[in-house]
Amino acid sequence: MQRHILKNKNQIMLISGILIAIAFINKWTIGNMLIFNWALIISSILGVAPIAIQAYQALGVKVVSIDVLVTIAVIGAFLIQNYEESAIVTFLFLFGAYLEQRTLNQTRSAIKELTEMAPESALKQMENGDFEEVEVDDVDEGDILLVKTGGKVPVDGTVLNGEGYINEASITGESAPVGKEKDSKVFAGTILENGTIQIVADRVGEDTTFGKIIELVEEAQDSKSEAERFIDRFSKYYTPAVLVLSFIVWLISKNMELAITILVLGCPGALVIGVPVSNVAGIGNGARNGVLLKGSEVIHDFSRTDTMIFDKTGTLTIGNPAVSETKYYTDKVDETLSYLGSIERESDHPLAKAVLQEIGEIKFLPVENTEVIKGGGIVANVNGHRVAVGNIALMEKENVELSKEAKADAVNFEKNGNSLVLTSVDGKLELMMGVKDQIRPGVREDLQRLKKLGVKNLVMLSGDNQGTVDVVSNELGLTEAHGNMLPEDKAKYVKNLKAQGKVVAFVGDGVNDSPSLALADVGIAMGSGTDVAIETSDVVLMNSDFGRLPHALGLTKATARNMLENIVIAIGVVIVLLAGVFFSEWMNMSIGMLVHEGSILAVILNGMRLLSYRLK
Incomplete structure (x- = not known):
């Protein structure tokens, strides 16, 4: 029976509204008070049924919900034979719940659209x-x-x-x-x-990028921020407090109507729903625009970001570098290129791909005892020779002596913005390549937008040499730029900034920089739909589109601001209503419930504005 009543709540609301209309039309035309009263009595009984069931279910789990307050208020109005108030309050409460559900469904339209796109x-x-x-x-x-x-x-x-x-x-x-x-x-x-x-x-299935996006958006929309958890705790004690206040007023004034009016006006509906609706709408907007925000806690942290750290390759640059300069220190060019290509073929590093593309068709040789030196390069045995391919730090580790000419070449290569790829055979330098990556189109403008949005410090950390890093930094107008950084160095830098009280966001590729992504207040991955990018960060910019970063930051700021606006609206309305009870003569249950439901719709509609947010 309970399930049947709750299932047909909207139909009950409609019948209740029709009965109220019949009552007042009769009063204004025929004037038969018997019909007037009985229409309102039936309307009250029908209307309070689903509300009372929800109140009973809430009390069953030891929660004093809004439904409990309204049920007590309606029963009180019924007992003092104020049928007009009891009927109107139940109808408005049910009608408000109906409108809430409809508008909330619209805020969840982004995830609904995604689900409908599923093949x-x-x-x-x-x-x-x-x-x-x-x-x-x-x-x-x-x-x-x-x-x-x-x-x-x-698939x-x-x-x-x-x-x-x-x-x-x-x-x-x-x-x-x-x-x-x-x-x-x-x-x-x-x-x-x-x-x-x-x-x-x-x-296939849930393992696809699309499946994971849907899962992440659903989880994010169901997550709760610190503000939401506070409001949940607040409402847990606030609602019983309103009940106690109403009882005290009745004990002092002996005015039952005043007491039950306080019950209705004190309902914290708008306060409870205001923050979640902003959260859901903000995450929905992001999902539509290629930005995955993993929960309202991420929105809170991201909106306060004052320092943003960037990896270089694949983030500020396209990640598709090419060899721009080459210098040989041997006569056995083909042999050296064969050694270099054989080793680089075993690497998936962007620089390795650039080197292989430059070398072209060569004879590949068997590679043995490969050792990857983190932040340095690769050392291996090729055709009986010990070959090292990497940066200057690797050459020093291998005790490869660089001539004055080689050192001068390295300086010039770096000044031109190149990353160095050196090749030594049996401890002797034989080849130096300068590999240069292209800066992403529009990145400089996007960085300026980030500054306008309140990011004070734009920092680049890269494993490349300082010369290359400085060239990119100067072109983009960054605040700081540090080269020769290993993954652990980047993580240490992030820790130091956080210790200084900075709110740090780290933007990387989600693979090499996973320690920094995890340590930062907000980890942002340039994810071309990769598993690692989606799983290791707080924010994912789909298709590695850097241009979505300003939109993501602007959206989180707008969402955080929207949450605060909704809290102010909710608390302000309750204060005004309660003040109206004690300091005016026009306030009653019906007006209070009408304003109460209006405030709920106001915060929902305010939250829905985020669905159409666009960065100016």
């Missing part, structure tokens, strides 16, 4: 070579799938053949189609706007 079926290649439509849950890793024009990509995968343009807005927030061809990566939930492609499934 449900896929064209899977069967054993006979034909493609048949199956449910996406029946797709396993390694399966070959066909995606036609207008179709959704069902994360790699293009086997075909080409086309894919709308990746569900992953990156960017609506411009992205060209795909053989060996391109594609993501579940994206849409093939034209062309036909065959892909092999790399990740």
